[in-house]
Amino acid sequence: MVKILFKFYSDIFDEEKVETIWAEEIDKEKGIYKIENIPFYIPFISSSDLVFAEYDKNEQSLVYKSTFEHSGNSTIQVVIVNNDYKTNDIRKVFNELNCESEKFSEGYFSMEIPFEINYKKIKTKLDELETKEIIGYAEPNLSEKHFNEI
Structure with missing residues (x-):
């Protein structure tokens, strides 16, 4: 399991926010990960979605780039x-x-x-x-x- 950092604008807080989510590595070379927990505030993903993430040196973390496939959850x-x-x-x-x-x-x-x-x-x-x-x-x-x- 790995943590992925998400940066997003929150309508709830009316500001930029950061949240980390646990994910399962599906294809490390392609940067594909499966979301393993329910996001608290992230407005555009759900558990079991497949996402693309890359390591960011400045953040020292995997950072979300896009959704590869929605789970339907x-x-x-x-x-x-x-x-x-x-x-x-x-x-x-x-x-x-x-x-x-x-x-x-x-x-x-x-x-x-x-x-x-x-x-x-x-x-x-x-x-x-x-x-x-x-x-x-x-x-x-x-x-x-x-x-x-x-």
Whole structure:
């Protein structure tokens, strides 16, 4: 496993950001790597995407250059807006719908929607919790398949 550095503009923070992601080496000579974890803020990748990265001497790290192949997975960012609810309790709701997530901090997590899952059921639950003012959410990397299911 290797770490890849991503530099990107964040609409959430309204500034340039940096995030590192674990990846599996697929073809070192060609610089192809498979994303192994759910990004917290990166708006253009999801787990299992294949990306192109090159070593950058200034950064002393592999640095993302482009996406080679999308996995079809989607990434959703969730913010808990009602402090009566704990992040892990909300994560459990989506885990029971076969969506893994990674907690960044109390009040924020990112979630993966696997390609095989029909997004309509997940979207309905997200909208329900948002309508009840429990969460807010963003869909920074929604696959074409998932987009067409809503």
